[in-house]
Amino acid sequence: MRATYLLGDCAVELREVPDPVLLEPTDALVDITASCICGSDLHHYHGPAVAARPIGHEFVGRVAEVGSAVSTLKPGDFVIAPFTINCGSCEFCLQGLTTSCLRAGSWGRTNSRDSACQAEAIRVPLADGTLFKVDAAVDDALLPSLLALSDVYGTGYHAARSAGVREGDTVAVIGDGAVGLLAVLAASQLGAERIILMGRHADRTDLGREFGATDVVSERGEEGIATVREMTGHGAGKVLEAVGLLPAFEQAIGIVRPGGTISRVGVPQYATGPVGREFFGPNVTLTGGVAPVRSYIGDLLPGVLEGRANPGRVFDSVLPLDRVAEGYAAMEARTCLKVMLRG
């Protein structure tokens, strides 16, 4: 089969590799229908050259074969795979914090393992706990939104849910990438009355408005903070930070209302930051983290199947797998928002 290998230094390569095989009785093999490129893949892509390794952690597909201990899946099942491997039965999985699974750990299926999914097929460890079976007919129109459930939709939802967004809230979303836009969608679904999207790419913020943003603020830094404070009086009660860079975190602190909450889903690219009196004086809460998307699929799938939510709109480019390098280049150049790869 063919699989994408990361080389670093702005290069990926589609290689012919052996087909995956079952290694553990809890494994399943999945033929990948569609996968996609994540903003976090880009960090590795434009990073330094590395020893070639498979890449990709978001996919949907059909089960091809299951190990002897897999009990809930059978060949032919259509499945959504969250971006982490989960056992489904440890205390953290049972409480919904699948990213802290004791058997697979956070970021279980990291890019350095054999299980990477910008490929034609994949071996999925702990398949019963990891894969979510879709009991519905799947057609091409539905595919992007199902694929979004493997990461970005659940991650945007995690931002809003961790922040406790509810009916009538004023929410600010920092970042107009796929996760930020889906945080807008999630905030809207949870009943936010006002959703201020902070982003500078008009085509993206236009989609954000369709997802429910009531206002768009294109300024950043001090200027952006001043604008949001002026719009809201004392700041936004819930701030969803979907970037991960220190200036975005500082911007979140600048626009949050006293007693409010900052919820982060952009992986912090900083080790230390302001965490003293900016938080303490106004009683600001900091929450969020790596999204346990596996535990959200069940909540979010009905809206997708019933056509109430269309998170797949974040995929503005669909490429066959053999054009994966083009997909990386386009996302790197920001000429597209998010690339879907057909397996």
Added chain:
Amino acid sequence: MRATYLLGDCAVELREVPDPVLLEPTDALVDITASCICGSDLHHYHGPAVAARPIGHEFVGRVAEVGSAVSTLKPGDFVIAPFTINCGSCEFCLQGLTTSCLRAGSWGRTNSRDSACQAEAIRVPLADGTLFKVDAAVDDALLPSLLALSDVYGTGYHAARSAGVREGDTVAVIGDGAVGLLAVLAASQLGAERIILMGRHADRTDLGREFGATDVVSERGEEGIATVREMTGHGAGKVLEAVGLLPAFEQAIGIVRPGGTISRVGVPQYATGPVGREFFGPNVTLTGGVAPVRSYIGDLLPGVLEGRANPGRVFDSVLPLDRVAEGYAAMEARTCLKVMLRG
């Protein structure tokens, strides 16, 4: 009247000063029955020498005179004063976040204002919103616990409440000062099943056990972290940090369970700190802040009046006001936990 003046460089002085007078129609004058010395006063006490200024922000007393716009209080009323001035009617006061009062602001009655309370009498601005009237007979036995409601009991309660402590929780409390001990009491009142108190002063942790601590850990740093992790398996779900120093914050991060909450009520003595992947990976929430104690007095007073809670036990020394300097020296030397001053 006599009032305590801070000089810095480990000195305070009781001075004869003019009696306070009403300056605004919303003011009240209060004859102070008892006040106390706060850990935060000590920061100024052992800090550099300063121009003499009045000090103290926790007191109970009897209303002596009210301004023409004061409607809920009359001379003779016994009142508890929270450590901030609150208007009681702005949007933040109405939502219970009295420390973000729009008229008085956080830390409204700072030590640099005329209104300081290690004195015989005080002028209280915005008296209707600030003072809490006690509709019960007050005797000497009750006095320490009523005084504790002006700061330390409400602050400990804020730690537990912000963390969302509830029935069955495992809670760790960092710090065996008055606030840490009262965080133990509050966690116990909120139903925590296991309360691990981290502190090294046996006389204090003994009181912590009486307040509800089920375990005491005297080790700090890596050793303390290892002990708590071993005791709890994956850490404490709720960590109440009542110190404010960076090592205590790091200790909190070390002992919190994935998906858990760190609630701070010790004023951070650091501007930046670890706030990246330690929080993000395990989905740890950071909350707490300056306690809006005014809004908690109504919840906590019944327990005190009915004898169910005795937070006043943190006062292990009672001195007449003219021995205030002795009180500071004792708290500085840690020969006593918290000093009550009789007005």
